Amino acid sequence: MPPPPVVTGLSPIEGPPGTRIIIRGENFGTKSSDLIGLKICGCDCLLSAEWKSPNKIIARSGPGKGKGDVIVTTRLNGVGTCNVSFKGYHETIGPMKESAVWVEEAPLFVWGRHSLSPGSYQQEDPLGLSVEGNDKKFPEDDLLELFPNATGDISSENFSACWFLLENHHCTSFNDLQAGLLHLRRKVEGQKEGQLSFLKANVGSVMDQADTIATLMDKFEKDASVYGSESTRKLEKSIKESEREARKLFDDVLTRRDRAEKTRNALNVLARFRFLFCLPCVIDRNIRKGEYDIVINDYTRVKNLFNKSEVPVFKTALSEIEKRVVGLQKMLHDKLQKMPIPIEEQKRLIRYLVNLDAPYEPAWDAIRSYSNYINLRFKQCYEEHKAGENAVAEELCKMKNSQSASKYSKFNSSYDSLNAVPENILFVEDLCQLLSELFPDLWKLGQSYFTGELHANVEVGHQANFKNIVMTIIDLFCKTLRSAVIPHTLDKNADKALVGAWTIPDIDIIALWLPVCLRYIRSTYKILIKLDLPSEALDIISTFILDFKLYCMSVLLKQTTEQVRQLSSQENWKIEFAGTHSGITELPIEFEELVQTVIRLIKESVLTTEQREISLLENANAQKELDKQVETLLSSFYSVLKSLAFQDDESGYNEDHSPVVSQLIGTPITAYRNHDANNHIPIWECRLLTTLSNCQYTNNTVLVHISRSFTMNGYSLSKLAIENVKTKFTSLEKALLDAYLEHKSDPLVGTIEPSMYLGRFDWDTNNIPSDIRPYAKECINNLIHVHSEVYTVSPSLVESVLPQVVQTIAEELFRLMSCVKKFSLAGIQQARADICALQEILLPYSTPKAKTFFNDALDIIPSLEKSSSTIIEDILKQVRVRMRLQILCLSSSALNGPVIT
Amino acid sequence: MSKKPVTQPALHKVIMVGSGGVGKSALTLQFMYDEFVEDYEPTKADSYRKKILLDGEEVQIDILDTAGQEDYAAIRDNYFRSGEGFLCIFSITEDESFQATQDFREQILRVKNDENIPFLLVGNKCDLEERRKVTYQEASDRAKQWGVTYVETSAKTREHVDKVFFDLMREIRARKMEENKTNNGRGKDKNKRKKIKCVIL
């Protein structure tokens, strides 16, 4: 606690009641309202006190009598002490003497006599001692106490010698007193023995007196004879008459005196209650200056002092004050409800109103007007952005109309509208900001109100009402946001009308802004969490955030799906030979990148569960949506690949699908059919193969990556979703392969028979074979062609394509051999040489089935003598030499690296 | 008085005397509160008391600021009796006030009946050098004659304000110590004897 006030100086140090005193000292507080008590000689003088500075107060003394302390009390420093003292005394107050205090008639008499007592005996001391130097007066109060009803006045009946001695001689030495006693005795003796000598000394005058008495007697008798014996009665009569006359004469003066007295009394009252009478003006002035604290202080003071007073003039003054205070209350109340207003200001106004005993519920009114204000701002914000949206829409419309006039402007505007932030996003941002700015104050105001910090009465039911207000605002906030970004989650009938609708921009645009939106909403949510709102209110928002996140996720996935779909137009068919997965184009890599990006994006924005949020993936709906969207997303690439491989015809691309195989029948073989040189799209088979390769890569690598990525980033994707996609890709793979094989091996196999019997060849021939027959060579060459085609695209495909082809070749050979009706010896030799050569050369790509077919074919051909089969060995030897290159092409070693030619 | 505890620090009673308007109140307020009052408001009798450190010892100073005016002269004697030391102030800008110091000195000596009463002659308003009417020499001659110190002060600039109060208090303290010694040694003071006036018939 700070040091208590201490009074160290008084000016002046004594005086009658009403004396203006400058009180100096320390710690008198820092402002006038700090001063809460002032006692002078035990009398409360706060009313007259005027606080000047922390060490100066000016006040008027009260009716206290005698020496006493001056005690200052302040709000913070408590009751003070006093080093110096003030002496109050009462003066004789007559009609002609001014006085600052109300004069009671009764004590006047006492003071009057009291003031007469000293002085009259001052000149001569009965003891004949000098009183000079009697510096220490004996306190009068003590004397009164010691000798009640007595006095030191020699002329009084109640004279007390002790009193007298103590009063005048308490410092006189004993010797002096003895001398004084002697003196007094002498005087008394002198008076006693002196009667006779007194007469002697005054014979003359005694005689004169006797003569005068005799003359008086004569005159009286003469008068009696002249005026009769009733002279006294006459005298009485005339005295009475003169008295009456005198009265008449003085009545006027007396009434004037009475009036003057009354006026003076009135003036005194005015002076004494100046505070009360000046207050209306003071209040007006302070209201103008905005010093409401002072007004409140004055008002409380005046009410404490005069509220119970029955005096009419006080009542009038009080009602005048009341009128101003009511005006002030109304003004403050209006001010309180005028938004916007800082919360501190609002609290201050509430305090004023509470202190002024205003007949309002200031705190509650403030809360209500604040909540109305928030609603209003919401509405304004909505209208502003709605207007913005309309303006943009109009602009676009105009652009469309003037499209023909200027091509560039259209381009520009669409460019702008892509880059510009969509109006509903701006709205979300502003609304979030509004709530974060305004709501905390409302809540704090409410808290202050209910915790009693505002000292306002809390009405029953307001607690519930306040909760209702809070819930309504939060609810409106969420619904408005929903209408702006996720209108589909609103209850159509009830809410749409309430919060207005927005045109939602295209998915491409909105997807860019949703994470930003989420950030705004989250930061607002964080602010609200910090406020300790009831969980019901927070739950509204957390539910909204969940819905929003779900929407966000779904939009992002949809957007990516859309981007994946676009990929089909980006295929450039350039084959990358980088890494282990040679033979793929950029497409699968781009696809993976897109998916990885969206995984990351969603993870960063939506999947993270911040404070007091519902985890997205713990929600069943969200899980379902995620599975669905992911499946769609991944499948979209399947469609892309599929369309790239099969549906080009529909895109107006005319290409003959005639098989590209060399045939001994005639038409020269061109490896690449003539198609537009400018067109970079390769031939259909090539595309099939490339897509097949992409498909395989996607299925085996990309999907694995993606699936791992989902798990690593915390997605709990259902296995089924990936499996479904995998199945799709596997089926596509198969379809592609089948298509290719169909287009490759069918014609290839188909040529074998015509080529075999070309030139009416008959297995019952007589020509001794010298080489294998052309159809076999052609078959090998065609296979090499397929091999090279597949290899160019992807060496890894060779193994899945060639064995299939070889198998059909072997099957066809077996079929053809089993159809032969008759073999000549030479025919047998020829056939065995052919089949053996093919069997040997195609061995690297022979499936067990193919091997069986070759063996079966050889079994069908009739067997030979040992001597006759040497020729076959010779032919095979020759073939091995002559077709060295072809054999090399098809040797399995070729699988391990590119063939150098 | 009887209520106050015995452990109170020594109390030194100082009385400010001098004609009206020379700056008695101004000096007092400057010393007590470091404030300078411009307006002139005649004093009746003001009292100030606070604790201060005098050469490291805590003492209380009690200052009685008196009226310089004739109207109040009647009550003056009473106040003088209680004083233990006097600051006799005049204004160096006003010769009349300097002359008046003679009367004040006599009055004090009459009431206190003591030639060696702690006493300082103070020439105030020394900041108003250009309006000086009383020379330093004149004033210090008079002080020498009385056997007291002469100091020039300014209540406005606070020059020598602390000095006059502290010097006077030192004198008072020295005086009291001396008195204690003689009191212990010789008992009652002779000076306080009453004279007897003999009345002869």
Ligand SMILES: Nc1nc2c(ncn2[C@@H]2O[C@H](COP(=O)(O)OP(=O)(O)O)[C@@H](O)[C@H]2O)c(=O)[nH]1
């Ligand atoms: N310039 C100046 N004015 C002073 C000084 N001391 C007092 N005054 C002024 O003289 C006037 C009288 O001072 P005051 O202290 O009331 O005189 P008192 O009657 O002796 O108490 C006031 O207006 C003061 O402002 C001083 O040292 N210099």
Ligand SMILES: [Mg+2]
């Ligand atoms: Mg003064």
